[in-house]
Amino acid sequence: MSHSLGVTGTYPLVLTLWLLPLLGAIICWAFGPQLRTMSGWLASALVGISFVLAVASWSDATQGAGGTLGAHQPLASWLPGFDFGLLLDPLSLIWTFIITGVGFLIVFYSIGYMDGDRAFARFFAYMSFFVFAMLTLVLSDNFIGLLVGWGLVGLASYFLIGFWFERQSAVAAARKAFVINVVGDVGMMFAIFLIVANVHSINFGAVFAAAPALSAGVLFAICVTLFIGAAAKSAQIPLHTWLPDAMEGPTPVSALIHAATMVTAGVYLVARCAPLWDHSHGAQLLVGGIGAATALVGAILGTAQWDIKRILAYSTMSQIGYMIMGVGVGAYEGGIAHFFAHAFFKAQLFLGAGLIIHALADEQDIRAMGGLRRRMPFAFWVMLTAVLSICGVPGFSGFFSKDAVIYGALQHGHPWVYATDIVTAGITAYYMFRLLFVAFLGEYRGEAAQARAAAEPARRPHAPAWIMNAPVAVLIAPSVAIGAVLMFGGENSPWQRFFAPLFGATSSRAIALPPVSEGVTTLLVFITVIIGFAIAWQRYATRSAQADAVARLRRESERMPALLTNLLYFDWLIERLFVRPAQQLGALFGRVLDPHVFDGAVRDLVYWARWLGTLVRSFQTGLVRAYALILVAGAACFIVYYAVAAGVR
Structure with a gap:
């Protein structure tokens, strides 16, 4: 991996795209009462301009000369080895694309979703601040700057998860997320202490260049403490329990946290510190194992949920486990490709869920839905394409990126991780198709709830406004096709060539496997997906299953094993x-x-x-x-x- 910080110079585009969301946050916070609904348009416009500037910075981020790669914008100098600046290279560029591009669509969608909320301007101030915090994290050229961004992301998530602070459940969820993430912050600080004590610098280039000279024990300690931070932020077991509770925030917040910002920070950290992991085999085993276990546990817990947002939350936990496993074992290109594809289909899933929740007057229990395919056809197609992608159905983006991660585990000598991930793919297909069938097929089951609620007319399904439909429609194309575009050509794909200057040395150490092994992997994954789909179809989509759906769903809820209803007792254990x-x-x-x-x-x-x-x-x-x-x-x-x-x- 390149150890250089890139070509040093003045890059106004990089500096501007970093600061624009902060400007939006300040204006929305200071002048929100005067701006009113215009605060949403202003916030989305500034995030959108940041995305345009990120695209315009492509050539700066990918330039290479004399062993350097990317654009390095110095900001301040303190002590020798303690310089602060911005770094836009291929890795940070990919994250910047997602943070600003998908972030823009989510913020724009929020204008319709949050319409009428009495804290409308405050919401967009927080959203803009969240985008700025995440950009600070991924654009920093040193560990202190990364830690500052790390802390700001945690603070922004606290504000947004607890946005409706009049609800005690939202306050408790925000506090839980903040406390668990502070555990990760402490791990990060210990890692930085070890780095400074042994390398006497905080800059990425100097630290990565010194990695081969560090003792095995010191390097392992640095990697483990760094990973504590990554595990907390990216909801890896056992520090995952905050993520489902974070669904107490508005749905656009869930989309931003899961698709574009917070939970992907751990993936970025592991990928950024690739030279450290490459020299610590023990740390790679630890990260790969926890990632694979998280993917499996998240999928298992997803089968026990009926709340549409909590189902998607556990799917995020599982998919982030895939990414962490990929970058942990050295399959960096595959792990990052899955991050890139996941950002689109997960944003699509959450925003699609938002269309349903908004139309059904905040109903989130899929057992009280049903029949939405006829009543909300646009939402049905949105959810269907995203489900096909996350399940890895051939032709959809998740198929290419997830297979790259799974096959990468085998290439780097981790067959047990490989097997675990194949099983997880089947479980994912089961609970995601279960969501689709229960919510959209059969007859609408919310009538009884409407009667008990004095026949509220608002609970009848109705079409959301265009301002919510438009961003979701934009997401469909990349959600379906981005994986094929990026990964076409296998080891000679545009994606592999793009990251070759960063991870080429690691890729060259992969085990040479027979050509047929990749096809076998694809076949095994496809078989497990078909099995998961078939079980979901038989239980929820057949005519007999739909005939007495209300009674069947009630019986299934009552017979759910205690181990699953108590979420494998993780919260119970942490409590005690x-x-x-x-x-x-x-x-x-x-x-x-x-x-x-x-x-x-x-x-x-x-x-x-x-x-x-x-x-x-x-x-x-x-x-x-x-x-x-x-x-x-x-x-x-x-x-x-x-x-x-x-x-x-």
Whole structure:
């Protein structure tokens, strides 16, 4: 991997595309009451301009001369080895495309989705700030700048997940996300401490160049502590429990977090630090194993959900597991390709879900839907194409990117990861087609709920506004075709050539497998997808399944194994192993340390100050003879002291 920071110079496009979303956040926050609905148009326009500038920066990001690659914009210099700047190279460019491009579509969609919300301008201030925070993370040329962006992303997610703060569930979800991500932040800080102590620099180029000279133990410690940060931000087990709860935020927030920003930050971190992982085989095994396990666990938990947003949340957890596994084992191009394809179809899934939720007056339980294919045909086609893509059906983008990740695990010598990912593909097909069949086929099952809610007319399905449909329509083409465009040609694809300067050395270390092995991989994945689809079809789409759908779905919910309804007890374990002991320790501090140590120290300080004051005041008698006696005694002491000192000499 190239260790250079790129061609250093002045790149106004890079600087401008970074700062424009921050400008939007400031204006929407300061002048929101005056701008009203215009704040949404302003925020989306500035993010859109950032995307245009990112496209215009393509040549700067891909230029290479004298061992350098990309555009390096210096910002400030502190100490030797502690320079701060922006770096736009092929890796950060890909993330910038998604953050600003998909981000623009989501922000634009939000104008319709958030219409009528009393905090309309505040929402767009937060969304713009989120985009700026993520750009700070991916454009920084050093670990301190990356950590600043890392923290800002966590702060922005706290604001947006808890946006409807009048709901206690939203406040609790925001707090949970923030606390778990702080665990990752602490891991990141420890990694940076180790880097500074051993390399004496924070700049990517210097750190990566020094990687081969670091001891195996130090390098492994740096990689593990970095990965703690990545695992928290990208919802890898066991630090994943915040992600489903984050669905308490508005649906566009979920789309932005899952498709374009927060949860992909861990993938970026591992890919950016590829030279470190390449020299630590133990760290690669750890990351690859956790990624594969997360993909499997996320898929299993997705089968137990009925809330449409929580189903998509666990699908994100599973798909991010694929990406982390890919970049962890050294299949960088495949992992990043899956990130790129996933951004489009996951944004499409969440925005499509938003169309449904918006039309059904905030209904999110797919058991209370049904029959939406006839009532909402556009939403049906949106969800169908995205489901086909995420399941990896041949011809759709997920087919190309997911197969590249799975085959990459085999190429880099991890057959057990390879097998796990193939099984996960089948489970993914099952629960995603289950969502599609339950929500869109059969008859509408929300009538009883409408009657109980005094027959609210708003709960009848209706067509969303064009401003929500248009961004979703734009996403369909890349969601379907982007994988084929990028990965066509296999090892000689445009995607492989694009990243060759960064990851070419790693790719060359892949195991040479028989040509037939790639075809066998494709066949195995396709078979598992067909099996998952067939099971979902038999259980939810056949005429007999639709005949008594309400009763069948109720029975299935009641018979769901406790292991699944309790989400494999991850929350239960975290509550008992960490949360309750921390609360008990805090209570102990409150009972013992606070009153007897901290408060006691303050009280003792006051007591001794008073005692000293009383002692000194006792000498202030007001009698001249007493003062004269003190002066004589003091003078006598001085005389005796100097006489003794002179005698000693």
